[in-house]
Amino acid sequence: MKNRSLVTIAGHSREKIEYLIKMAQEFERHPNRRLLAGKVVATLFFEPSTRTRLSFETAANRLGARVIGFADPKVTSGTKGETLKDTIMMVSNYADVIVMRHYLEGAALYASEVAPVPIVNAGDGANQHPSQTMLDLYTIYQTQGTLDNLNIYMVGDLKYGRTVHSLLMAMRHFNPTFHFIAPDELAMPAAYKRYCEEQGISYVEHQDFDADTISGADILYMTRVQKERFADLMEYERVKDRYLLKKDMLCKARENMKILHPLPRVNEIEYSIDDTPYAYYFQQAQNGLYARQALICDVLGITLDDVIKDNTIYQ
Amino acid sequence: MNKKEMMVAAIENGTVLDHIPSERLFDVVSLLHLDKMSNAITIGYNLKSAAMGTKSIIKIADKYFTPEELNQLSVVAPDITLCVIKDYEIIEKRPVIMPEELVGIVRCPNPKCITNNEPMRTRFRSVTADKEVIRCCYCNRDVKRTDVRIVE
Numbered sequence: 001m002k003n004r005s006l007v008t009i010a011g012h013s014r015e016k017i018e019y020l021i022k023m024a025q026e027f028e029r030h031p032n033r034r035l036l037a038g039k040v041v042a043t044l045f046f047e048p049s050t051r052t053r054l055s056f057e058t059a060a061n062r063l064g065a066r067v068i069g070f071a072d073p074k075v076t077s078g079t080k081g082e083t084l085k086d087t088i089m090m091v092s093n094y095a096d097v098i099v100m101r102h103y104l105e106g107a108a109l110y111a112s113e114v115a116p117v118p119i120v121n122a123g124d125g126a127n128q129h130p131s132q133t134m135l136d137l138y139t140i141y142q143t144q145g146t147l148d149n150l151n152i153y154m155v156g157d158l159k160y161g162r163t164v165h166s167l168l169m170a171m172r173h174f175n176p177t178f179h180f181i182a183p184d185e186l187a188m189p190a191a192y193k194r195y196c197e198e199q200g201i202s203y204v205e206h207q208d209f210d211a212d213t214i215s216g217a218d219i220l221y222m223t224r225v226q227k228e229r230f231a232d233l234m235e236y237e238r239v240k241d242r243y244l245l246k247k248d249m250l251c252k253a254r255e256n257m258k259i260l261h262p263l264p265r266v267n268e269i270e271y272s273i274d275d276t277p278y279a280y281y282f283q284q285a286q287n288g289l290y291a292r293q294a295l296i297c298d299v300l301g302i303t304l305d306d307v308i309k310d311n312t313i314y315q
Numbered sequence: 316m317n318k319k320e321m322m323v324a325a326i327e328n329g330t331v332l333d334h335i336p337s338e339r340l341f342d343v344v345s346l347l348h349l350d351k352m353s354n355a356i357t358i359g360y361n362l363k364s365a366a367m368g369t370k371s372i373i374k375i376a377d378k379y380f381t382p383e384e385l386n387q388l389s390v391v392a393p394d395i396t397l398c399v400i401k402d403y404e405i406i407e408k409r410p411v412i413m414p415e416e417l418v419g420i421v422r423c424p425n426p427k428c429i430t431n432n433e434p435m436r437t438r439f440r441s442v443t444a445d446k447e448v449i450r451c452c453y454c455n456r457d458v459k460r461t462d463v464r465i466v467e
Contacts, residue, residue: 084433106429106453125427127454191457 004299005112005119009130010166014173017137017147019304023294024138024287026307031289034312035302036065042095043069044087045122046076047103051263051285052122052131056099059292064312068095085114092117097300100124118299126162132262133166135291139284140219143258147174151216155181155209156223156243156268158188163262164223168192171201178203181213183239185230209243215252220245220278222261224268245269250278260284323359329376331398331405332388337361340371342391342465346420347375347384354378382412387420389413390439390449390463413446421449421458422466428454437466 009017041060045053048071057067070076076087084102088111091098100111101122108121108128123129141147152171154164158180168178178196180188180203187205196203206213214220225243230236245259247270258280261269265281273279297307335343340360343349349356355376364370379399388395389411399407419436430437430453438452447460 084429085435102429103427104429104432105425105427105455106451109453110429110433110435124429125454 003112003118004301005108005115005121006130006295006299007108007112007119007121008128008166009133010128010169012170017170017173020134020291020294020298021138021141023297023304023307024134024290026304027290027293028287030313031062031293032314033062033310034064034314035297035307035310036060036063036300037312039065039097039300040095041065041067041069041097041099041296042091043067043071043099043122044076044091045069045071045101046073046084046107047101047123048072049101049123052101052288055285055288056120056122056131056292056296059289059296060099062289063293063296065096065296069099084111088115088119097296099296120295120299123162126160129162129166131288131292131295132163133170134295135284135288136163136167136221136260136262137170138291139258139260139280139287142283142287143280144218144256147171149175149177150218151177151179152219152221153179153181153214153217154188154221154223155245156225157186157229158182158223159186160226160229161223164188164221165192167221168201169195172199176201179206179213179217180204181206181209181243183207183225183235183242185232185235185239186225209245209249211249211252214249214257216254217257218254220253220257220259222259222265222268222281224264224266243268245273247272247276250276253278323357323362323372323374325403326355326357326374326376326400327403329354329374329378329400330380331375331400332373333370333396333398334364334367335371335373335392335395336367337369337371339391340373343371343373343388343395345467346387346391346465347380349373349375352378383414386411386414387417389446390417390421390460391465393446393460413441416440416452417449420465422464423451423454423456424458424462424464425451425454425456428456430454 060067092115097118099120099122102124105125105127108124112119259278261281357374359372361369398405417439421439423430439449442448442450448457450457
């Protein structure tokens, strides 16, 4: 049987992304179903991530699956020296699909090579986090009505921010224009700028973060500038407040502009912005549920057609 | 034959690997498991070379390698010359070709890569057309060919 695991969406075609968006739309319309009745979903979190785990477990539960797993690596045999392969082989005996978060890069691909059941990558170290990318794409589509020809502004930590890198790569099919706003220490890595050039994606880099700079944005994707990323703490002190979004900076914003953030936020978006029509990060998090319902179904071989014709919907 | 070439004795039958960069000699020894072999092997190390400055050469008597065994050398010594010898004559001369995928040869430099934490084989693919940069299939870390360290 073809391995249907989801390790990354960097390689997904435009058609596949649009297909998954359509499927997520179906789940947004009717999130409660018994489509996965009788299935067991395992959530193995070798690294704690409460937000992602709850979202996946809710997705599975709302589709009628039962969920097993662990949220804390301290309780697993990994601490006794068991290999990842052995853990995956053991859990494959119990579950129909494994949702896995791991602290090592490449763990998801390796798990998908050894597991007889599909793996859904819920984040592997600094490498990939495809379900976050999927929910970002879904949210952009939902708020703009399209993924094509958008001006996407990325702000904050563009060096280590896994979510911005994955989003950048996934958007390549849709002719975006990127604007990168970051301090020098956390600027978009050369490899991703090269990627943009190879793919014919235009981008602009900014140092300033003010009303004028962001006035052309359709999507303002905020990330957190983390203290631990700086070798020089003086430098951190100097830039830390330069990339905070304040309400008065939205005075020139486009009407359709939406602010996204992978969360958790600390102070990079002023709280008073939450009540403006631009704030969309909580809906974005909610979309994680629909995106993950679509991803779990897809790896289990459930098609968009199955979802459309599904008669197990309940309120 | 001139005197220089005779610094390493000719073999009657076997394989000669010439133009090995000297700093990669022991990588080649290790990749071909020469240290585990009982064949007669002569190694010339840091020999003068007009083209390379210094080079190394290995002659292995009564041993012929498969293309797969030899092609794995491409990552450490892409310009190696390979001669198949029969009755003191070179009957075949060919370059090594880098395979699409290097399996179990190169060590990933990323300590947080799964390949450095599980009993498993590494996998790399070349990123650039000149094959000077290769990428770990697991963690996506890029490695310059000249910085490659082979698995032990």
